[in-house]
Amino acid sequence: MKTSKRLExxxxxLYTAFHNNELNPECCKQCAVGNILDNADSWKHLSDSHGVLELNYIGKVHETLGRRFxxxxxxxxxxxxxxxxxACGYTIPLHYKNEKPKNPTDKDVLFNGLSEVVTFLCYLDNVSNVMDYTKLFEFENEKPKYTLDLSG
Structure with missing residues (x-):
């Protein structure tokens, strides 16, 4: 499957952060975006609250100028x-009074979050979801429709 450079x-x-225990939803350097942006926290200045979908003035300026990170x-x-x-179980915006998972760095919690993020990243680049394993179980005439390459 052909993917864009940004998606790859x-x-x-995200894969590296997950397996190296360097993914933390409550840290702007180690969350999903923090890891995508090389553990930088400058992105937090694009909005006024962690997790919201509304750009603040700085964010709007960058968006209007076509800036990409x-x-x-x-x-x-x-x-x-x-x-x-x-997907990790937080109520938005991220705030100590709002609901959150009991153990935010639990692998199952993080996996749920990453699964949804990967789905969205693939959508942004118009690529089939790389997390979709359902094709492995499709069959035709009692034979697998696709083969699984385990040579990696």
Missing amino acids: QALKK NGYRPLELLKIENIFLK
Whole structure:
């Protein structure tokens, strides 16, 4: 499957962060967007609250100028983070009084968040969802329709 450079880089960064225990929804450098942006926290200045979908003045200026951060527009970054936090079990905006998972860095919690983020990243690039494993179970005439390449 052909993917864009930004999608490939984002997937590699998220994969690495997940497996190196460097993914934390409550840290703007280690959340989904923080990892996509090389553990930078400058993106947090695009909105007034973590997890919301509304750009603030700075975010609107960057969006209007067509600015991209590792290939993603400011509004796309906010949507990625919003999806990640919601799928991890947070109530938006991220705030100590709002609902959150008991253990935010639990692998199952993070996997749920990443699954939704990957689905959205693939959608943005008009690529089939790389997390969709259902094709592995499709069959025709009692034979698998697709083969699984395990040579990796």
